[in-house]
Amino acid sequence: MTIKVLVVDDSGFFRRRLTELINADGRLQVIGTASNGQEAIDQAGRLRPDVITMDYEMPVMDGITSLREIHRKLRIPVLMFSSLTYEGARVTLDALEAGAVDYLPKNFEEISKHPEEIQKILCDRIVMVSGSRTSVASAAPTTAAPAPAVAATPTRRGGLRSTQLVVIGASTGGPMALQEVLTRLPANFRLPILLVQHMPGTFTKAFAERLDRICQISVSEAKDGDVLRAGHAYLAPGGKQMLSDGHMRIRVTEGESHLNYKPSLDVTFGSVARDLGGKVLGVVLTGMGADGREGARLLKAEGATIWAQDEASCVIYGMPMAVAKAGLVDEVLDLRRVAPRLCEEIN
Incomplete structure (x- = not known):
């Protein structure tokens, strides 16, 4: 048609x-x-x-x-x-x-x-x-979250107490999905958060400033050498890659030229898997493509936990579907449930 x-x-x-x-x-x-x-x-x-x-x-x-x-x-x-x-x-x-x-x-x-x-x-x-x-952020609230299209094992309550870092990635539909999640976190959220959003370099600074203005937690565009602090979210700069240096600090690099995405969730997931192993919660939100799947595979091999947004609340069900179909997801969530679950598990 x-x-x-x-x-x-x-x-x-x-x-x-x-x-x-x-x-x-x-x-x-x-x-x-x-x-x-x-x-x-x-x-x-x-x-x-x-x-x-x-x-x-x-x-x-x-x-x-x-x-x-x-x-x-x-x-x-x-x-x-x-x-x-x-x-x-x-x-x-x-x-x-x-x-x-x-x-x-x-x-x-x-x-x-x-x-x-x-x-x-x-x-x-x-x-x-x-x-x-x-956009789910601008749509009327639903009365209940729909059943997930792919089965997943719900995260055991209290099972993320050893988690040291949250990493959230998104693409198409991501800016408003991230806004929906981050604006609902309290100022005393006890962990640092890394954000990977497919976006041009000229956009990420404005996006970080917008989030910082409307959120209770602090948000900034990540800089090379930033020390990870609780209650602070770091947005990967467009056109670059964001990694962990193994000492709770951020490395921002140009990355390899052949990669399709800059920033790439696979790159960030892979880096924190190497440095923090199972002490990471990875969250994959709406977006086209499969960025995050291979990085999630590395995280799962280290014992980390992966959540994915459900199909019904995604603008584009691509990235979450990729990790779910690969059998890497511990919990599938309606977008409006992500922030409450983070508060239940982390705070």
């Missing part, structure tokens, strides 16, 4: 170029365009597309205001375009909180220079977004 797309941008050139790139993919069809946020709301209601691509800076009504209205009324998945700047990161995080599923950098020059590569990234992302669920 062809995926129907609505393209929203105030630039006529960008609308035409996106339409050409999207229509060249047999899986997709642009069924309409809009030049501002109000037109987007009207067109979305009339055409009922499967996915909307949305710019954020437009006349009449900006993209985020439009997105909020579309998310509230229609629940149509939205792929947001953003600039790769600090300010662009802040706007993109606002868009994700408003209900956008994912984002792509908006770069006119790259579209002209590398059309085939850009087309593949764009179209694959639209297909992925079309199969996503709306």
